[in-house]
Amino acid sequence: MSSPQSTSDHELVARAIEGARKAGASQVDAVLVRSDSQEVKVRNEEIEHVKRANERCLGIRALVSQEAGLSSAVTSTCDLDPEAIDRMAQETVALARATAADPHAGLPEGGFAEDIPELDLMKAGDRNVSVEARIEDARRAESAAREVDPRIDNSEGTEAASDFSEIIYHNSQGFQGGYSSAYHSLFSQPLASEGENKQRDYWMTVSRQIAGLEDPAAVGRKAAERAIRRLGARSVPTCEVPVIFDSLTAPSLLGQLAGCLSGYSIYRESSFLAGCMGQSIAASNVTVVDDGRLPGGLGSKPFDGEGLPTRRNVLVNEGRLESWLLDSYSGRKLDLPSTGNASRGAGSGPGVGTTNLWIEAGEGTLDEIIADTEKGLLVTELIGMGFNPITGDYSRGASGLWIEGGQISHPVEEITIAGNFRDMLMGIDAVGSELVWRSRSAAPPLRVGQMTVAGQ
Amino acid sequence: MTTDRTSEETREEALSFFKDRFGVDERSLEATLGTALERRVDYADAYFEYTTQDSVSLEEGIVKDGSRHLNQGVGVRAQSGERQGYAHSDEISIDSAQIAAGTARAISDQSGGSQAVSLAGQREQRDLYPVEQSPTDTPVETKVALLDEIDRYARALDPCVKQVMASVITQHRRILIASSDGRLSADIQPLVRLNVQVIAADGEKREVGYEGMGGRYAIDRLMEPSTWKRMVDEAVRVAKLNLNSIPCPAGSMNVVLGPGWPGILLHEAIGHGLEGDFNRKKTSAFSNKLGQRVASEGVTVVDDGTLPERRGSINIDDEGTPSRENVLIENGVLVGYLHDRLNAGLMGMEPTGNGRRESYAHMPLPRMTNTFMLAGQDDPEEILKSVDRGLYAVSFGGGQVDITSGKFVFSASEAYLIEDGQVGAPVKGATLIGNGPDVLTRVNRIGNDLKLDRGVGTCGKDGQGVPVGVGLPTVRIDDLIVGGTEG
Numbered sequence: 001m002s003s004p005q006s007t008s009d010h011e012l013v014a015r016a017i018e019g020a021r022k023a024g025a026s027q028v029d030a031v032l033v034r035s036d037s038q039e040v041k042v043r044n045e046e047i048e049h050v051k052r053a054n055e056r057c058l059g060i061r062a063l064v065s066q067e068a069g070l071s072s073a074v075t076s077t078c079d080l081d082p083e084a085i086d087r088m089a090q091e092t093v094a095l096a097r098a099t100a101a102d103p104h105a106g107l108p109e110g111g112f113a114e115d116i117p118e119l120d121l122m123k124a125g126d127r128n129v130s131v132e133a134r135i136e137d138a139r140r141a142e143s144a145a146r147e148v149d150p151r152i153d154n155s156e157g158t159e160a161a162s163d164f165s166e167i168i169y170h171n172s173q174g175f176q177g178g179y180s181s182a183y184h185s186l187f188s189q190p191l192a193s194e195g196e197n198k199q200r201d202y203w204m205t206v207s208r209q210i211a212g213l214e215d216p217a218a219v220g221r222k223a224a225e226r227a228i229r230r231l232g233a234r235s236v237p238t239c240e241v242p243v244i245f246d247s248l249t250a251p252s253l254l255g256q257l258a259g260c261l262s263g264y265s266i267y268r269e270s271s272f273l274a275g276c277m278g279q280s281i282a283a284s285n286v287t288v289v290d291d292g293r294l295p296g297g298l299g300s301k302p303f304d305g306e307g308l309p310t311r312r313n314v315l316v317n318e319g320r321l322e323s324w325l326l327d328s329y330s331g332r333k334l335d336l337p338s339t340g341n342a343s344r345g346a347g348s349g350p351g352v353g354t355t356n357l358w359i360e361a362g363e364g365t366l367d368e369i370i371a372d373t374e375k376g377l378l379v380t381e382l383i384g385m386g387f388n389p390i391t392g393d394y395s396r397g398a399s400g401l402w403i404e405g406g407q408i409s410h411p412v413e414e415i416t417i418a419g420n421f422r423d424m425l426m427g428i429d430a431v432g433s434e435l436v437w438r439s440r441s442a443a444p445p446l447r448v449g450q451m452t453v454a455g456q
Numbered sequence: 457m458t459t460d461r462t463s464e465e466t467r468e469e470a471l472s473f474f475k476d477r478f479g480v481d482e483r484s485l486e487a488t489l490g491t492a493l494e495r496r497v498d499y500a501d502a503y504f505e506y507t508t509q510d511s512v513s514l515e516e517g518i519v520k521d522g523s524r525h526l527n528q529g530v531g532v533r534a535q536s537g538e539r540q541g542y543a544h545s546d547e548i549s550i551d552s553a554q555i556a557a558g559t560a561r562a563i564s565d566q567s568g569g570s571q572a573v574s575l576a577g578q579r580e581q582r583d584l585y586p587v588e589q590s591p592t593d594t595p596v597e598t599k600v601a602l603l604d605e606i607d608r609y610a611r612a613l614d615p616c617v618k619q620v621m622a623s624v625i626t627q628h629r630r631i632l633i634a635s636s637d638g639r640l641s642a643d644i645q646p647l648v649r650l651n652v653q654v655i656a657a658d659g660e661k662r663e664v665g666y667e668g669m670g671g672r673y674a675i676d677r678l679m680e681p682s683t684w685k686r687m688v689d690e691a692v693r694v695a696k697l698n699l700n701s702i703p704c705p706a707g708s709m710n711v712v713l714g715p716g717w718p719g720i721l722l723h724e725a726i727g728h729g730l731e732g733d734f735n736r737k738k739t740s741a742f743s744n745k746l747g748q749r750v751a752s753e754g755v756t757v758v759d760d761g762t763l764p765e766r767r768g769s770i771n772i773d774d775e776g777t778p779s780r781e782n783v784l785i786e787n788g789v790l791v792g793y794l795h796d797r798l799n800a801g802l803m804g805m806e807p808t809g810n811g812r813r814e815s816y817a818h819m820p821l822p823r824m825t826n827t828f829m830l831a832g833q834d835d836p837e838e839i840l841k842s843v844d845r846g847l848y849a850v851s852f853g854g855g856q857v858d859i860t861s862g863k864f865v866f867s868a869s870e871a872y873l874i875e876d877g878q879v880g881a882p883v884k885g886a887t888l889i890g891n892g893p894d895v896l897t898r899v900n901r902i903g904n905d906l907k908l909d910r911g912v913g914t915c916g917k918d919g920q921g922v923p924v925g926v927g928l929p930t931v932r933i934d935d936l937i938v939g940g941t942e943g
Contacts, residue, residue: 043737046538046539047539047563048538048539048540049539049540049541049542049563049819050539050540050541050542050562050563051541051542051543051819052542052543052559053543053544053545053817054545054546055529055544055545055546055817056546057546072520072521072522073521073522073523073524074521074522074523075523075524075525075526076523076524076525076526077525077526078526078527078528078529078546079526079528079546088526091524092524095522095523095524095596096522098522098596098597098600099512099518099519099520099521099522099596099600100518100519100520100600101518102518102520105520131562154737154738154739155739156737156739156860191739191860198739198741198860198861199860199861200739200858200859200860200861230861233861235937238706238707238708268515268619268621268655269618269619269655269657269662270619270655270662270664347525348523349521349523381858383856383857383858383863383864383865384854384855384856384865384866384867384887384889385853385854385855385856385867386853386865386867386885386887386939388664388884388885390655390662390663390664391661391662391663391884391885393884393885394885395704395867395885395886395887395939395940395941396865396887396939397856397863397864397865397887397889397939399858399861399863413861413863414863414889414890414891414937415889415937415939416706416865416887416889416937416938416939417939418704418706418885418887418939418940418941419941420941452706452939452940452941452942453706454706454707454889454937454938454939454940455707455708455937456708456937
């Protein structure tokens, strides 16, 4: 279940559990996160920085019995001296005594993960990846970007990072588990300029294995092409048009949707989707899935932040809302079982998080969707936080490409796109066929039939 | 700059904390820096941090969560030309600092430096936030009682209040910085914050209202009933207001920004673009614009880390440079950048006390402190009356900027239409977008009512969050694009 070198880490976690029980906790869980990372940044082919870090952090949650239920508290420390852990365990219990009893608080009653599937979350040999090799990767991306066009004359740099982490989780219900994972990335951000006009864009590749990363030169070229095509961007007159989200911007919609499906926002009634279970909330071509067990998945993990097995949950099936995202607490509040979506870091108690979240691919490439759009906007970058989950009101800064007669006509910036999320989901009239994972959430290109574009 | 007894005490207290608890003394620090300097590097520093953060939060009428987090560690940096090597460890000891120094110096492939370092204290500090007792020492029961009172008060205030969420967060941060140019600096930075959020309902309609407050002072100030009651009143007022708001128009409009928190405009549109790293690399829309007009006459913008007790203030930055007042735009002309040590050095300029980091696990970057526009002459009432049709925005959520293109955006959480010089209906979901280098050239009225925000800002850059402040007098800006839904 866990690698042999982590025996002492398991002992530290067990010590925290034991310490809190001795201090009077009726339930307790603890998580230890160990991370070993390196990051290099190369800019214009010169090394900008090299960073290395080894970190361990322990989080403890104690629940104390009171008349009306359990009261709880969470602590975390990166001081892993055994005596410091004992002190922290006692402090956690003392803090838990000071909070109020909550009838819904508690560890899961059972159903903990028994099988720990091999999810291909890291490749042991990748631990030997040298700083020099990653510097070379970043250099290749930088020089490939420059070779695309003489107008690529500067850069914010290319970062190559590798992070190896290990998570160990125990609870007083008897569950003990651990797993290791890795995360490798290359992120390139060149600048293009023409006269006074200066534009930046980016491209990236992310994988659980070094071998799974795209060719650095291809990443640099793609980033450069994206920056070049933004040169000469201008605003457009205010209008209502179809808006296409590309594979980098479409996942942001998915993230906002997930926030509105979290059990916490449902029981707090702070989501515009509260009360919509079983109803049609999106166009019938939209199916949203969260699955924590995709082999090699960037969001995969064998068990969630409470030790429950991760699984496949269809959240929206052909437009119909079928599941919330739940941990055991928000599940109890809604009288439903956990969906295995507890997320837990060392520094916080459990909350709801997604694993691998995506929108099922449809038909047609991005180019075909553009060709099918008489007049509209292709959004390639979004900025700002203009989304209100309680009402669904959506208004964000955007940049992208203007479409006329089914063709790209010119780059656009200094505009906003606005609508109501409810209408936007129902108005999705094209779902593309290209689904590529660049983070834990992925979506194919999407077209929303009509949104308000505000500009000059 | 003044020196007083309290400041010296603060520094001494921090120094002896690291010495007594972890054995980090001057001689061992000199040895650590010596290790980093065995290769040919221009500069090295070691940053030690010990931070405790506590929080208590309430929802559904009960205090459900209490938490305490201890974050400690050391980060060592070696710098050679534009290159930086950085290594950090969560173990505070001279041994771990030595190992980090050995890793960080690998940035330089040339041996033969071996300079001896002799550390001396800096004696010119003043304490901008002398706090007798660490806010994290306040008994949790006191904080729980405060939140319970807030909940009862909010629910009694108005029947439309359906949910109350409130939290108290206290932080106590001790830092020590030893650098190869011989400086040994230390600081103790308290930080407190109270958040109140309510959900109000009217039939099917629901809306949120939020109010927060904080700074570098003792928690007692937040416990004052007149203080937290005002916050609750404000959160409830905003939630109810938004229940009755109408969709926002879309397009180019004349906009009046209210005083205080709308200063986030300066932070996004101007401040980030003036950070030294982007200008040294010439990736900012403001690169090479020093001495040029970037704002209307009368517009003066400063970044000032020396305001007592403000959330964005710091005695010293995270490289040990004392904070100061930096004028960025003077009477419309760009006159200064915000610098950390590295970028100032590479540009042949002086560090400005803006080298900040989220924690020992991060390298310092040029960052803002408290950024605001100085007051002008105009009466705020007159400014509103001068607008025939426009938008009056008084409070905001978050913002963001694209440094290179200069395009920025920020979202209003409280805004009204202006019709014939009168404040009219509240609108929802107004997002403002503009171009940093020219937005301030369209400022045509500046109020006499400069206000700073209430101490709730956190700025994100390269994945690092640091506390900041903003401020603004009432200003009128013409032809800003407002992103609403009504054509």
